[in-house]
Amino acid sequence: MNRIVLGLRRTNLLSRFNFTTTRYLTDGKKLTPEELEIEKIKENEAKYFQNVKNSFDNLQKSRSSESLEEKRSRLMYQSRKRGTLENGLLLSHFSAKYLPGMDENSLNEFDKIINGLHNEWDLYYWLTGATRIPEDVQSNKVFQLMKEYSANQNKESRITQPDL
Numbered sequence: 001m002n003r004i005v006l007g008l009r010r011t012n013l014l015s016r017f018n019f020t021t022t023r024y025l026t027d028g029k030k031l032t033p034e035e036l037e038i039e040k041i042k043e044n045e046a047k048y049f050q051n052v053k054n055s056f057d058n059l060q061k062s063r064s065s066e067s068l069e070e071k072r073s074r075l076m077y078q079s080r081k082r083g084t085l086e087n088g089l090l091l092s093h094f095s096a097k098y099l100p101g102m103d104e105n106s107l108n109e110f111d112k113i114i115n116g117l118h119n120e121w122d123l124y125y126w127l128t129g130a131t132r133i134p135e136d137v138q139s140n141k142v143f144q145l146m147k148e149y150s151a152n153q154n155k156e157s158r159i160t161q162p163d164l
Contacts, residue, residue: 053117071107072099075114080161084120089158090127094149096162102142109142 031039066074079095082088091114102110114123116137125131126143127150137143152158 049117068104068107071104071111072102075099075107075110076164078114082114082120084124086124087120089161090124090146090150092161093156093158094146097149098145106142109140110146113137113140113143113146 063071063074076095076099079091079099080088082091095110099107099110122131126133126137127147129147129151133143
């Protein structure tokens with residue numbers, strides 16, 4: 001291995017090889033191989049999340065024809081089946097109490113919150129006040145109600161999901 005590298009240095013092929021495998025940032029800073037790998041990962045993630053967003057938008061458009069009762073039933077189910085126990089408990093209790101009385105606008109706001117393109121743990125931390133809440137979520141009236149309900153001022157027992 002050392003002979004090859006030394007041989008490349010003597011013939012100046014090493015600098016040509018490095019030139020073809022390096023990229024530069026807009027400010028002219030040369031990227032290391034590790035930084036180059038990170039940039040590739042970021043590009044792939046951006047493409048992936050754009051595809052996810054497009055799929056999500058198409059799914060939401062297909063739901064535009066569902067009735068109010070279908071939407072209420074879907075949201076009740078999605079509140080119970082979250083993938084994390086913590087959110088399942090918080091959202092199932094909230095939805096059992098408030099979904100039956102929500103109008104269409106409130107249901108749409110609730111839908112945006114629980115089916116938005118954010119992480120389940122982000123939602124949990126927002127509801128419990130552990131992290132800063134984004135402006136678009138903070139301004140949502142249903143989210144404010146959810147956050148108030150999650151504070152559990154009355155100290156209700158919510159260790160199991162409510163019956164259907």
